[in-house]
Amino acid sequence: xxxxxxxxSNLNGExxxxxxxxxxxxxxxxxxxxxINHGISEELLERVKKVTSEFYKLEREENFKNxxxxxxxxxxxxxxxSEKLENVDWEDVITLLDDNEWPENTQSFRETMSEYxxxxxxxxxxxxxxxDENLGLPKGYIKKALNGGEGDNAFFGTKxxxxxxxxxxxxxxxLRAHTDAGGVILLFQDDKAGGLQMLKDGEWLDVQPLxxxxxxxxxxxxxxxxxxxxxxxxxxxLSATDGNRRSIASFYNPPLKATISPAPQLTEKExxxxxxxxxxxxxxxxxxxxxxxxxxxxxxxxxAVKAI
Ligand SMILES: [Fe+2]
Numbered sequence: 373x374x375x376x377x378x379x380x381s382n383l384n385g386e387x388x389x390x391x392x393x394x395x396x397x398x399x400x401x402x403x404x405x406x407x408i409n410h411g412i413s414e415e416l417l418e419r420v421k422k423v424t425s426e427f428y429k430l431e432r433e434e435n436f437k438n439x440x441x442x443x444x445x446x447x448x449x450x451x452x453x454s455e456k457l458e459n460v461d462w463e464d465v466i467t468l469l470d471d472n473e474w475p476e477n478t479q480s481f482r483e484t485m486s487e488y489x490x491x492x493x494x495x496x497x498x499x500x501x502x503x504d505e506n507l508g509l510p511k512g513y514i515k516k517a518l519n520g521g522e523g524d525n526a527f528f529g530t531k532x533x534x535x536x537x538x539x540x541x542x543x544x545x546x547l548r549a550h551t552d553a554g555g556v557i558l559l560f561q562d563d564k565a566g567g568l569q570m571l572k573d574g575e576w577l578d579v580q581p582l583x584x585x586x587x588x589x590x591x592x593x594x595x596x597x598x599x600x601x602x603x604x605x606x607x608x609x610l611s612a613t614d615g616n617r618r619s620i621a622s623f624y625n626p627p628l629k630a631t632i633s634p635a636p637q638l639t640e641k642e643x644x645x646x647x648x649x650x651x652x653x654x655x656x657x658x659x660x661x662x663x664x665x666x667x668x669x670x671x672x673x674x675x676a677v678k679a680i
Contacts, residue, residue: 375570375579375587376402381409383502396506399590399598403605404570406585412491417584419484420560424618427478428464428534436464436536441544449540457544462611468530485530489622492586493528496556496624499588507598509635517597518555520630527554527625534618535567538611546609546617551670552591553662554625559587565615571606579607592658592670593626596650599634604670628656631680651679 376398382391398405436442441460448457468474468485475481500514519525535546546567561568561581568579570589579587592604609619626632633652651674658677665673 373572373577375577376405377582377585378405378407379409380407380411392502392506395502398588399503399506399594399602402570402572403603404579404587404589404607406579406582406587407495408582408585410495410586412488412495412586414584416484416488416491417560419480420488420620421563421618423478423481423484424532424620427475427481427532428616428618430478431475432464432466432534433536436534439464445538445540445544448543456542458548460544461547461609462538462541462544463533463535463547463609465531465533468532470528485532488620489528489530492530492558492622493526493624495586496528496558496622499556499558500624503594503598503602507601507635507638509637513635514555514594514597517630517632517635518593518624518626520627525627525630527627528622529625530620530622532620534616535565535609535611536616537614539613541611541613544611546611548667549606549608550666551604551606552589552623553593553659553666554591554623555593556624557589557591558622558624559589560620560622561587562615562618565612565617567610567612567617568619569608569610576608591623591625592662592673593632593655595670596632596674597635599638600649601638626655628654628659630655632658650674651677653677653679 376394378394378398441462444457444460448455497515501511504511504513563581563583566578566581569576570579590602590604594602595604631652632655634650661673661676
């Protein structure tokens, strides 16, 4: 079993209906799928690989070697116990937002990553329209929900991560298992260094590296908006002794003030008992809970968030 690979360019041709169905299946049965021919130029993706690798070498690698995580791992390895590090990730990460501080010392980093983010944001918006259509929602419904009602208010972030070689991969995860909190997540992962896995029917499956593909997964808020049709899915990154996995995840999330609830069109079914799995809530309240419970099951988060 492999995570579905979908040719996004086929949405514009004779195979549109089939492609819509493949994406519906990716959302309903997997929560993860890979897009090829997604419209982001290979030339731009090559530049993204170049600047992010240079950035890691120049501005991060030395810090990581001296980080508390490395020290913790060596301490635990010296003890020779089978105890695993459960509270940290073997990951170097920075987050790029429109208005935060960006790396300054890597040539062309800012221009390249700004261009990349604007292209990815457009792709995220296209995907929300595909989801609208597949779910039978009015065009623009999900985008509007993820923008807090009107305008261009979505919270669009890009995590630039590296998972350096780890001398004791059995003692620490690259990134502990979790579901994503937000809306649509678009991941540009390493061409060669694997490690990302998703949980499907109780089994961890590799999200196979596929050069220049964009991996899509849906977060907890898409699960709520779709009234559970599109479930957010557990995933994790394993650490490895070799390779330095690059992973650039962009998330198209609601602003903190947005109100999120299941789309009424998807809750009105005849003879159905009132289902309170997903309350109506303010996204910021959900994020306060997520900050504490990211690596725990999501269902208690839906129960804990203040309903409005
Ligand atoms: Fe994630």
